Amino acid sequence: MRADPSILPLVVEGLGFEADGRALLADVGFTLRRGRPTVVLGPNGAGKSLLLRLCHGLIAPGTGAVRWAADEGVAAGRKRHAMVFQKPVILRRSVRANLDHALSAAGTDSAGRAERTAAALVRFGLTALADAPARRLSGGEQQRLAIARAWALGPEVLFMDEPCANLDPGSTARIESLVSDLASEGVTVVMTTHDLGQARRLAERVLFLDKGRLVEDAPADRFFDAPETPQAAAFLRGDLLW
Amino acid sequence: MTVPDAFREAAGLVVDLDPRFVGIVALSLRVTLTAVLAAAAIGLPLGALLGISRFPGRSAVIVFVNALMGLPPVVAGLMIFLLLSRSGPLGSWGMLFTPSAMIAAQTLLVLPIVIALTRQTVEDLWGEYREHLASIGLTGLRAVPTLLWDARFALATALLAGFGRASAEVGAVLIVGGNIAGYTRTMTTAIALETSKGDLALALGLGLVLVCLTLFVNAAAYGASRLGARYAG
Numbered sequence: 001m002r003a004d005p006s007i008l009p010l011v012v013e014g015l016g017f018e019a020d021g022r023a024l025l026a027d028v029g030f031t032l033r034r035g036r037p038t039v040v041l042g043p044n045g046a047g048k049s050l051l052l053r054l055c056h057g058l059i060a061p062g063t064g065a066v067r068w069a070a071d072e073g074v075a076a077g078r079k080r081h082a083m084v085f086q087k088p089v090i091l092r093r094s095v096r097a098n099l100d101h102a103l104s105a106a107g108t109d110s111a112g113r114a115e116r117t118a119a120a121l122v123r124f125g126l127t128a129l130a131d132a133p134a135r136r137l138s139g140g141e142q143q144r145l146a147i148a149r150a151w152a153l154g155p156e157v158l159f160m161d162e163p164c165a166n167l168d169p170g171s172t173a174r175i176e177s178l179v180s181d182l183a184s185e186g187v188t189v190v191m192t193t194h195d196l197g198q199a200r201r202l203a204e205r206v207l208f209l210d211k212g213r214l215v216e217d218a219p220a221d222r223f224f225d226a227p228e229t230p231q232a233a234a235f236l237r238g239d240l241l242w
Numbered sequence: 243m244t245v246p247d248a249f250r251e252a253a254g255l256v257v258d259l260d261p262r263f264v265g266i267v268a269l270s271l272r273v274t275l276t277a278v279l280a281a282a283a284i285g286l287p288l289g290a291l292l293g294i295s296r297f298p299g300r301s302a303v304i305v306f307v308n309a310l311m312g313l314p315p316v317v318a319g320l321m322i323f324l325l326l327s328r329s330g331p332l333g334s335w336g337m338l339f340t341p342s343a344m345i346a347a348q349t350l351l352v353l354p355i356v357i358a359l360t361r362q363t364v365e366d367l368w369g370e371y372r373e374h375l376a377s378i379g380l381t382g383l384r385a386v387p388t389l390l391w392d393a394r395f396a397l398a399t400a401l402l403a404g405f406g407r408a409s410a411e412v413g414a415v416l417i418v419g420g421n422i423a424g425y426t427r428t429m430t431t432a433i434a435l436e437t438s439k440g441d442l443a444l445a446l447g448l449g450l451v452l453v454c455l456t457l458f459v460n461a462a463a464y465g466a467s468r469l470g471a472r473y474a475g
Binding site for chain 1: 370371373374375376377378379380384388391392470472473474
C-alpha cells in the first residue's frame, strides 16, 4: 500500500462556506502533512464538522480550495481519504456485509474484499460479531465497525467527526487507543472533539476554530500550555465564547 | 340450496380440488402475481429515483402518485379498456378480454402503491445513509441498489400491500377481462357472478380462499416487519 503515490500534503486555501447568507466558515487555510493526529477544536457551531466535510469532498467549497497532492485525493485509482461520522452510519446488514459493501463500492474484487474484510474483523476485534446484524451492536461496537470499515479501504488520511460523542468512558478509551494505533501505523488522522482531555491525549497539532475562522494553528503542547489568542485561552478555561 | 348446504358443498370443492375451482384460483394467482412482479420491476427503481432526486415539480409528482394509490379499480379498468379496445391506440394488439389485459390493469393499480411506498422508504433511508454513501463514492444512481436492498423488509411489505389490493379487486379485471368462463374468470369476478346466479357453494369456496390469502398476506407482512426490525436494530 505504501508504494502508492501519496495524496498528502493537503493544502486548504481561503476556504469559505455560506448558507442562507451566513458565513459558516471563512478564509480557512492550512497545510496537512503526514503525521500524528490533528485535532480540530472549537465551540459548538464553530464550523468543525463542516471543515471536515469540505476537506473530505462531501460538500463543495463556497470560496477557496481544498487541494490534495493527488487529484481529489485519489491515488492509483483509489480514494485515499475516508471519513467516520459522529453517529456511525451502519447499514442494515451483517457486520461482515457492512465491510464488504464499502470495499465493493471502492471497486475491490471479490478476493480482495474477502481478504480485507477478514483482516478488518481480526484487527478491530469484531470476528465474533461478524455475522450479527450490525445495527444490533452497542454504540461502541458500531463506532468500532465504522472505523474498521474506513480502515479496510486503506486510507492515507482518516477524518473523524466526534468519534466518541455519546460513548461511555470504556468505549471512548478503546476508540482512543485505536486512533493512536492507526496513527502509529501511518494513517494521518484529522478529528474533531469536544473533549479537551482527549485532545491532549491524542493531538500532535491543534486547529482552533471560532465563529467559522481558523483562529489558532499550533503544535498541541504549545496550544494547551500557552494559547496565543484570547479566544483559545477562554475556550480552554471553559468560558463560553460569544 | 340452504346456507349450511352451501358451506358443506363449498368445503367439498376446496377439499376435492374441483378442477373448475382450481382453475379459477390458479388464474387469479397468475394474474395478480404477474401484475405485482411487473409493478415491482417498474415501481421499485422509479420510486427510489423519486426518493433521491430533486427537481422542480417533484412535490406535485409525489402528491399525484400518492393520490393514484386511491385510484378506483373500475377507473383503472376503464383506462386499460380504452387503450386496448378495437378503436383504441393499442387496439390492434387484440389484447382485450385476455389474461394479459387483466395483468396490465392490475399492474396499473399496484404501481402507484409500489412507487409511493418505495419513495417514502428510500427517502427516509437516504437521509440517514447519504453522507456515508457519498463518502465511499456512491452518489446519484449508484446509491439506488444499496438503498433498495437495505429497505428490503419495508419494500416487501409494500409489495404485499399491492398484492392484497390486486387480489381483492373486482372492477378492473371484470372490465378488461370480461369474466369469460375458463379463460378470464377470477375469484372475485366468479364470486360476483355465482352469487347473483345462486351458486353459493362456488362463491363461498372462492371466498374462503380469498380470506385465507388475505390472512397469509398479513402474516407475511408481519413476518417481514419483524425480520426487518431485527436488522434495523
